[in-house]
Amino acid sequence: MRGRPNLYISYESESQLMPTLTKKIALSLFLLVLVLMPFDLPVIDQIPFVRFLGDNVWLRLVNRTLCFAIAALGLNILMGLAGQISIGHTFFGGVGAYTAVLVGGKSSANLWGWGLPMWVWLPAAGVVAALVGIAVAPAAVRVRGLYLGIVTLGLVFIGLHLSRVFPEIAGPGGLGRKWPRLEFRLWKEEDPLVDFSRDGHWFWFDINKNQKTYLFLLAIVIVMAWAAANLARSRTGRALQAIRDRDIAAEIMGVPEYRYKTTAFAISSFYAGIGGAVFASFSGQIPPEQWSLIGAVNFVAALLIGGMGRVSGVLMGSFFVITSHRFVEEIVDWMKHQAEDGGLFSGIFDFFVSTGQGDGGFVSVMETALGYPLPVSALDEIIFGLLIIFFLLFEPLGLYGMWIKVRNYWKGWPFSY
Amino acid sequence: MDIFPVLLAANGLDTFVQTLIKALALGSLYALLALGFVLIYKATQTVNFAQGALALAGTWLLSMIFMDWEIPGRLIGGPGWIHWIIALVLASAATGVIGLVIERLTIRPMIGEPIFSMAVITLGLEVVIRVVAFDAVNTTPRVLGIPWGTETFQIGGAMVAWSYIAAIAMAAVAFMATWRFFKTRTGVAMRATAFDQEAALAQGISVGRIFAIAWAAGAALAAISGIFASMPPWGPAGMASRDGAFFAFRALPAVILGGLDSAIGALAGGLIIGFAEVFAGQYLASYTGVLGAGYQQVVPYVVMLIGLLVRPYGMFGTEEVRRV
Known part of the structure; x- marks a missing residue:
């Protein structure tokens, strides 16, 4: 019976947490990276995300x-x-x-x-x-x-x-x-x-x-x-x-x-x-x-964005909910620098970003500014709300569902359809 | 934010009358908010958590229409209070249009999905609308230009604010209109949709249209109740401020107590919660040391919990039929 990953002959084997060797290895590697993430180590620091998350x-x-x-x-x-x-x-x-x-x-x-x-x-x-x-x-x-x-x-x-x-x-x-x-x-x-x-x-x-x-x-x-x-x-x-x-x-x-x-x-x-x-x-x-209502909404959002009922989904959703604000800020900041330096996309980014009074734009990078060019703090909340709606409308299984789709694509490749 | 300072009238009877009218007014306000929740729930089986944010948006729209753009003043002459009422109608209509757009974009595609998913969509909408409205209100409160302002009159020795009378009258008008509406063809169609969507579809009722009507009416009601909730004795001196977005959450106990899908329930629940809150605030004030400052704001939730223990679907709510 070995080597046939989708053949289950008992309830125990079907409900195993780690049914295959691949999964065991992948999870061990993932945990190893997680443990070593905050330290300045040569190989680990080259992995995307891990590169800056350890800072x-x-x-x-x-x-x-x-x-x-x-x-x-x-x-x-x-x-x-x-x-x-x-x-x-x-x-x-x-x-x-x-x-x-x-x-x-x-x-x-x-x-x-x-x-x-x-x-x-x-x-x-x-x-x-x-x-x-x-x-x-x-x-x-x-x-x-x-x-x-x-x-x-x-x-x-x-x-x-x-x-x-x-x-x-x-x-x-x-x-x-x-x-x-x-x-x-x-x-x-x-x-x-x-x-x-x-x-x-x-x-x-x-x-x-x-x-x-x-x-x-x-x-x-x-x-x-x-x-x-x-x-x-x-x-x-x-x-x-x-x-x-x-x-x-x-x-x-x-x-x-x-x-x-x-x-x-x-x-x-x-x-x-x-x-x-x-x-x-x-x-x-x-x-x-x-300990207010907004925090409680964040928990519900984490579950729905990550994928309800799945431990891995919940962990992904938590990461998403807590860090999305920061990512939006970083992106706006990056757009601002692009717009200031001039370059290929500077015209487009200048359209979005307002760097001060009188400059047209959708987002204001001045921290004190309120009113129409939206402050970044307002923008990231709006994006957060829109993402909740987006996930419920288009991906009810959340990030976990996306991962399953990607995995199944490669599982069946080159016959994935 | 203590919006109900304890009254100190000359004698017991005046205090009682004053408290009674105040309770009636707050109850009407809660009933108005609850009616918005109920209309949307009846059609779409969703609790719209964005009602508070829509209320704030409506209040802001009124302030813009009446004070900044002066739309009614440009159209016709006449006294200022007529302008204000026209602005009120315009603001609630505009909020109704927002409700229509929301329904078309986010609720309609969710038909047939679990009710909780729809409810969470409205939580997402709440975040978006609230942040945009906060940004529009712009931290400094905006004046609403309410015609009767902070004026009061006296019944015997009791002081009564005109806003109380206005809120009671507005609730009366809204509930009469709803009652009439449920007798019309569209109203019957809505009740049929609430009862069974598929059966309603089979009878040739356009369920989508019913959804749209319910959301437009619910959003318009949210705007009206938001505006009345920011009147002098309740809101910060008749202005649109950020607190408006959270007032609707205080009406949720009323909705639940009355039953999520019953307009009568909204009225009864609103009045009961309003009476409980105001009377507890007036007559238990000497126990503030034990109960803690601002205890009257928790009274609605306690009443709701007790009510639900007795009747899990509220006083007038339809019990869900559970099948194996």
Whole structure:
């Protein structure tokens, strides 16, 4: 039976995560590149994207992507596997973050914090968020479809209000408070055992804080993504998919709907809690308003752009959602330079870019400018919104679907039609 | 942003009357917004999350039409308030055209796709329209030139703003018009489409046209409610400002409580939420220390959650028929 990749003789072999040797090798190479990406190594630095993503400024953005991806993986379990619409994922992220700061933060005159080490606050963030998810589930299981979406939307507003009621935990509105750093201690000793948030020296190499944070977050994401991929092919995962596809039929076949929906809420909230805690800790200080509706829309967008129900799709979507703004800025900047230097395309780019007052153009590169030549910050939001619409209209399976199309083209080449 | 400062009238009865009218006015406003959601949901089974952004666009259009371009003033003479009403009609019509374009470009190709995909498309639209409208509003609020401004009158000892009366009257007109509309041929066709799209198609109803009408009407209603929501006691002194884009989200509890596909539900839900919010804001004010500042803005969501636990499809919503 060897060497026949599409022949499956058991359920186990069909649902394998890595069915073929090619896939194993490709994934190992990909992971190796990911681990080595932030360092200045000769071969790795020639690969497109990797060439600049390892730079310090971009690496911070990549780190944000990783934090975001943890929570997005959770939403994928709820929406992609169980089919329950949630526009309130940031609420659970916020629950995780504030648990983290309560358990791990420093206390002062008007702030609460117990100052415990990371191995306490990070799991605590996930567990408390999961418990809140279980507490919300009875209300959420009763309603379905868009009603559920709007109920979860309500959670976001209730959460924002709670952050105003408890300034001892959330810090002053608009400012927030300091989160515990990403550093590993045994207990409350002075010097951390491993410090992910300061420049340092590991083994024989100098390593800066962004690279350290990157490696730490990457490890979490790999573990969480692996767990999520495995969940999808476990008993629980099959039950959730059955509920998604036809809930009454699932129940008739003996899948307890209520229990599994509660499980889905708990797991997805656990992911969100971990993601929120890591994101807050990585950012240092964030205001309560960060956990708002716009963030929740970003999660939904990441799922739809990446491809719902697929771990790899979710990771691609997260990368896309977080970095697209930066890419738009870079492109506009590049167009501006082209227009200024003069060249083959300078006439076309000059049409788009307005460099100052009086100069015609579609985008203004002056950061303060508002009004008709759109500021870049407005342009990238518009492009982001248009992309959501574009993907839903033309590629419902998202980036994952595009990848499948490309792969199938080359799989069948030269007979691809 | 506390838009409901606690009233301090001379005696209990005046306070009550004043609160009652205020609640009625806010309820009407929520009902207006909810009606826009319901019309679009009835036809296309989509919650249009872009209603708030459309409301802001409509408010901006009114400001441009009335204050900057002075279109009504150039066409006819007469007193200023007639100009303003003409501008109101023009602005809502223009927003309706935006709704038509949106429907044709993004909603029509999605017929038959999962409802959630359509809802997320409107989330994308919300981002686009909101950013463009923000940029147009240009951080400095734009004056709307509302004829009655901040004027008030007295009933007994109770102070009542004219905007309250205007909002109540506008909601009454809108709901009467909707009620009449559902009796017309097109209205019946819309109800048939809401019930079963394929059956409606088989009866010779142009479902696409129904979609277009619903979106145009929904967008126009969004504009009108956005304009009334930016009147003195609610909005920042009768101007178009960025907050207008988020007001519609506060009406979502009303839509859900009443039922997504029921116009009566929109009215009932809007009034209940409005009453709950205003009365909680007035009579629980002494517990602000416990409940936290601005607690009245969370009241709608709490009422919605309790309502949904009792009736998962809202008070007047049609229960989804689930088949194996």
